[in-house]
Amino acid sequence: MVKEGQLKFIGRVESAGELSKVKVFPEFCRGLQHLDDFSYVIIVYWFHVRDNEKERSVLKVVPRRHPSAPEVGVFASRSPSRPNPVGLCVTELLEKKGCILTLKGLDALQNSPIIDIKPYIPRLDSISEAHVPEWTTRRPPT
Amino acid sequence: MVKEGQLKFIGRVESAGELSKVKVFPEFCRGLQHLDDFSYVIIVYWFHVRDNEKERSVLKVVPRRHPSAPEVGVFASRSPSRPNPVGLCVTELLEKKGCILTLKGLDALQNSPIIDIKPYIPRLDSISEAHVPEWTTRRPPT
Numbered sequence: 001m002v003k004e005g006q007l008k009f010i011g012r013v014e015s016a017g018e019l020s021k022v023k024v025f026p027e028f029c030r031g032l033q034h035l036d037d038f039s040y041v042i043i044v045y046w047f048h049v050r051d052n053e054k055e056r057s058v059l060k061v062v063p064r065r066h067p068s069a070p071e072v073g074v075f076a077s078r079s080p081s082r083p084n085p086v087g088l089c090v091t092e093l094l095e096k097k098g099c100i101l102t103l104k105g106l107d108a109l110q111n112s113p114i115i116d117i118k119p120y121i122p123r124l125d126s127i128s129e130a131h132v133p134e135w136t137t138r139r140p141p142t
Numbered sequence: 143m144v145k146e147g148q149l150k151f152i153g154r155v156e157s158a159g160e161l162s163k164v165k166v167f168p169e170f171c172r173g174l175q176h177l178d179d180f181s182y183v184i185i186v187y188w189f190h191v192r193d194n195e196k197e198r199s200v201l202k203v204v205p206r207r208h209p210s211a212p213e214v215g216v217f218a219s220r221s222p223s224r225p226n227p228v229g230l231c232v233t234e235l236l237e238k239k240g241c242i243l244t245l246k247g248l249d250a251l252q253n254s255p256i257i258d259i260k261p262y263i264p265r266l267d268s269i270s271e272a273h274v275p276e277w278t279t280r281r282p283p284t
Contacts, residue, residue, distance in 0.1 A: 003151055004148060004149060005255065006146060008225060031218075031224075031225070033202065033213075033218065034215055037214075037275035039272050042230065059172045060175065073177060075183075075258070076174070076175065076179065076180065083152050084258050086258050113147065120274075123278075126269055127182050127262060128264050130268070132181075
């Protein structure tokens, strides 16, 4: 069985903040057509500063920014230190201009490589009643 | 700038159907601790049957299963043919038993490698009012 997969990055975070700019590389830019028919998109990105053996061997974490959170398995957290440094963020798409997206709420650092962009479809992606443990509610996003 | 990333698969889909079984490899199994405090999880997986040059060069698609959908950029679709064959599915976690998860609603094929598992947190992930184009509403999940 195949044990590894190869990603080619399709863009990067040009600037990060309350509003972020994502630049899609010219060779992938045609893939953005009609993306702006959606008001929210899912950005799948690479935690590039955690892409090393030490961070990728983490299996237990104490979620930061959540006071008195218990130690949990890394797959029960959104920690950037994990076997595959893949981040996922639901963001509002404010503007698409050429190969540049302006996004609200992206939690990726500047220069993070982009792996994929997907349209956010509430019928598939929105589960408002999903149950979460109490510690996740104590503070802002992890 | 780095142009590629290396994934190591953490598990695979053992069986697929209305209920699916995902087996996490023993070396990553500790990372599942407390996952079952969440009722929904996000499964990030590899579209292994699309991992070839032809499917990975697709930039425009006509979304299947959506009658009279227009041609759109691949990033405005959930098509498995895309530059990085990374799939994402919000699923209900019915049971965790050792290294095996029983999931409801996973759209991955049998034997699909698993890249990551994340807890679903409505505060971050649920945007019930997100706008979508009309064609996405005409049929079941793409």
